Amino acid sequence: MKLLMHACCAPCSVYCIDELRKENIEPTIYWYNPNIHPYKEYEARRDCLKEYTQKIGLECIIEDEYGLDEFCKSVANNLNSRCVDYCYPVRMRKTFEYAKEHGFNSVTTTLLYSIYQKHDFIKKLCKDLSEEFGIEFLYRDFRYGFWKGHEKAKEEGLYMQKYCGCVFSEEMRYYNRNPIQTSNTNGYEIPKEPRMQVKKIENKEDYIDLLLEADPSKDMIHKYLNDSDVYALKKEDELISIAVILPISRKTLELKNIVTKENYRNKGYAKTLLKSLCGNYKQKYDRMLVGTTENNIPFYVKQGFDKYEKTIKNFFIDNYKEEIKDGELTCTDLIYYSKDLKKK
Numbered sequence: 615m616k617l618l619m620h621a622c623c624a625p626c627s628v629y630c631i632d633e634l635r636k637e638n639i640e641p642t643i644y645w646y647n648p649n650i651h652p653y654k655e656y657e658a659r660r661d662c663l664k665e666y667t668q669k670i671g672l673e674c675i676i677e678d679e680y681g682l683d684e685f686c687k688s689v690a691n692n693l694n695s696r697c698v699d700y701c702y703p704v705r706m707r708k709t710f711e712y713a714k715e716h717g718f719n720s721v722t723t724t725l726l727y728s729i730y731q732k733h734d735f736i737k738k739l740c741k742d743l744s745e746e747f748g749i750e751f752l753y754r755d756f757r758y759g760f761w762k763g764h765e766k767a768k769e770e771g772l773y774m775q776k777y778c779g780c781v782f783s784e785e786m787r788y789y790n791r792n793p794i795q796t797s798n799t800n801g802y803e804i805p806k807e808p809r810m811q812v813k814k815i816e817n818k819e820d821y822i823d824l825l826l827e828a829d830p831s832k833d834m835i836h837k838y839l840n841d842s843d844v845y846a847l848k849k850e851d852e853l854i855s856i857a858v859i860l861p862i863s864r865k866t867l868e869l870k871n872i873v874t875k876e877n878y879r880n881k882g883y884a885k886t887l888l889k890s891l892c893g894n895y896k897q898k899y900d901r902m903l904v905g906t907t908e909n910n911i912p913f914y915v916k917q918g919f920d921k922y923e924k925t926i927k928n929f930f931i932d933n934y935k936e937e938i939k940d941g942e943l944t945c946t947d948l949i950y951y952s953k954d955l956k957k958k
């Protein structure tokens with residue numbers, strides 16, 4: 615097999631290369647990432663990959679194209695969909711083109727390693743390009759080794775980036791939009807704003823309509839509601855967000871549902887409620903799971919749900935009568951992540 619592996623950076627390549635080598639596959643590494651900004655960051659990631667591949671004896675092809683202008687012009691009209699409309703397609707198309715021109719018969723990418731990327735979208739994109747170019751797409755779910763690879767990359771002393779790549783992801787990483795500060799009282803974190811409070815709810819059925827906005831099946835909600843604890847974030851007496859937490863073992867909980875009333879969305883309230891609940895539950899529990907759709911993975915990862923657990927294939931098709939939409943995405947698989955509640 616002559617495999618070309620698109621690589622976004624050295625740390626993400628470590629585990630992928632190790633796994634492929636276990637299968638006796640020697641990939642040729644391909645750097646093409648005009649999405650990384652500003653230039654010093656681009657240079658640091660590129661040079662680190664060059665040095666690492668040299669050290670471990672792998673060929674690395676560098677397409678040296680710093681693409682700030684073109685990137686910004688191309689994504690400016692719709693920043694929210696920049697990853698799927700431009701960033702992934704541009705990089706993967708170029709990789710398949712290079713593979714075709716240079717006699718590779720298989721392509722893969724380290725983007726399949728990161729728990730922060732839209733894995734299923736990348737998988738589908740590569741499958742489509744594979745058909746278009748007549749080159750095999752070597753699919754592996756490298757996410758299973760995310761933390762193992764992360765540890766090895768740190769031990770190797772590789773340059774570890776702090777954000778995905780583009781200036782917009784840098785802004786999301788460092789610019790805190792959450793309007794509510796939190797404080798810690800006796801280990802239980804509550805919002806600092808005096809009128810905000812988290813309350814446990816007893817009359818759970820009264821909140822079904824709001825819960826349906828996040829999980830649109832009464833049957834599904836009733837499977838977990840009775841055995842769960844339900845909490846509301848309130849401003850004075852007005853309900854803002856609600857969360858449903860189900861204990862699933864002595865040390866593990868699952869976040870089954872979290873939703874904010876429409877007029878309060880995108881203001882950081884769900885994040886505040888979740889933070890408050892995690893602060894409370896960490897007294898007794900070690901771990902909280904969440905099953906989510908692909909679109910919501912970045913939100914949960916940012917809240918510390920950064921360990922990929924498993925994917926239940928076709929969950930939404932098998933368990934819901936109607937097609938379930940999440941924005942533009944038709945939901946199929948349920949993807950589980952977990953948060954270590956004890957982690958500082």
Ligand code: SF4
Nearest residue numbers: 697701778779780783
């Ligand atoms: S967030 Fe990452 S994947 Fe999305 S556009 Fe920016 S660099 Fe590309």
